[in-house]
Amino acid sequence: MNPTTFTPNTGVRALSRTFNVLSVTRECGVTTDVEYTTINLTRTDAGLSAQINGQPAELERAVATLRTAERVWLLDEVLLSVIGKATARLLHIELGRLGYRTSASHYDVAAAVLGRTVTSLAALTAQEAALTRSFAYGQLGLETGSVAA
Structure with missing residues (x-):
């Protein structure tokens, strides 16, 4: 795993965060596929919801994609206003x-x-x-x- 891999707890609560994710597939040490994905995590009254490339997705799948990524960039975030x-x-x-x-x-x-x-x-x-x-x-x-x- 790369040291730039996603860490889910940034210590700051947000209404939403959008990430650009680079995933690399390797077989026997050889790169066989490179994929860029956009993941959005949004806080709702029911908990967190996820979208992958603009489509609703299971939260577990989105988080797994973030955790196993080669690299993750934060594109946008809307932070909660705290007291x-x-x-x-x-x-x-x-x-x-x-x-x-x-x-x-x-x-x-x-x-x-x-x-x-x-x-x-x-x-x-x-x-x-x-x-x-x-x-x-x-x-x-x-x-x-x-x-x-």
């Missing part, structure tokens, strides 16, 4: 006032409601932060913003 450090700090303060005393418990609350691991509140979207806040209040039987705001 950032300043707003995350305010959310940490609010969760602390609600009784979630440690940063780890703040991440646990976010993970519980979002159904995924959360290692930074700054990486949440505004919608995810609002959902986390509402969930934290709801766990205490409170109306959002009624006590800690």
Whole structure:
């Protein structure tokens, strides 16, 4: 495998990414085929969806193509807009006032409601932060913003 091979976790969440992929087939060390493919991965409410050369494709097939490629170029990406450090700090303060005393418990609350691991509140979207806040209040039987705001 080539060191430029696709790594699926870039650390930044995106709505979509489009890649140009070079795949090389070799038999007994001899190149027998070279193919360029365009792969688009898009985040939907149901999870990730994939397209290969503009046609719907199974996600597993698209990821396998990316992982086994000779070379991958990122053509385009649409990143999720995240709340950032300043707003995350305010959310940490609010969760602390609600009784979630440690940063780890703040991440646990976010993970519980979002159904995924959360290692930074700054990486949440505004919608995810609002959902986390509402969930934290709801766990205490409170109306959002009624006590800690």
